[in-house]
Amino acid sequence: MSTVSAGLLLFLIMDPLGNIPLFLALLRNVRPERRRLVLVREMIIALVVLFVFLFGGQYLLHVLQLKQESVGIAGGIVLFLIGVRMIFPPKEGGVFGDSEGEPFIVPMAIPGVAGPSAMAAVMLLANSNPGRTVDWSVALFVAWLATAVILLSSTYLYRWLGTSVLTALERLMGMLLVALSVQMFLDGVVAYLHPVR
DSSP, X not given: OOHHHHHHXXXXXXXXXXXXXXXXXXXXXXXXXXXXXXXXXXXXXXHHHHHHHHHHHHHHHHHHTOOHHHHHHHHHHHHHHHHHHHHSOOSSSOSSOOOOSOOBSBTIIIXXXXXXXXXXXXXXXXXHOGGGHHHHHHHHHHHHHHHHHHHHTHHHHHHHHHHHHHHHHHHHHHHHHHHHHHHHHHHHHHXXXXXXX
């Protein structure tokens, strides 16, 4: 996988457009002058968590004695389910419900941005080619930066694009994520059936 593909994959998993309504709802009870500060803090926490999984994930996989192929297949299945959920969102409202006061770490940083799928994806990248840690770090940082810019502009984007356009864009991102997840699954199956000697 190229650095660009990895960055796109991580960006799609972080799902900034899908997170806009959630983040706006969570920040509704925060004082207006603190909203940007809270959002920046949560984004930085999410980035730190993802880098911990990027650099420490392969050791965790080693401790759990998981093979790269099994992680690839499982990652493909999980990403497929997330993509399908983006295309066909559940009818009930927000996943995390209403929040009183100022959110801290949960649910904005984790699992809003640094969710289980993003953690699994960075672990998979690090384990698939450990010699390319710099590439994966660049991909993660660029995907995070794009997500941060979109979420920091969430109020303007929500007003400018409206709910229907944001929903359409999220579903398009879901389609791309489904395609990437199928490729990841197939790569894992091929690697399992034809191991490199």
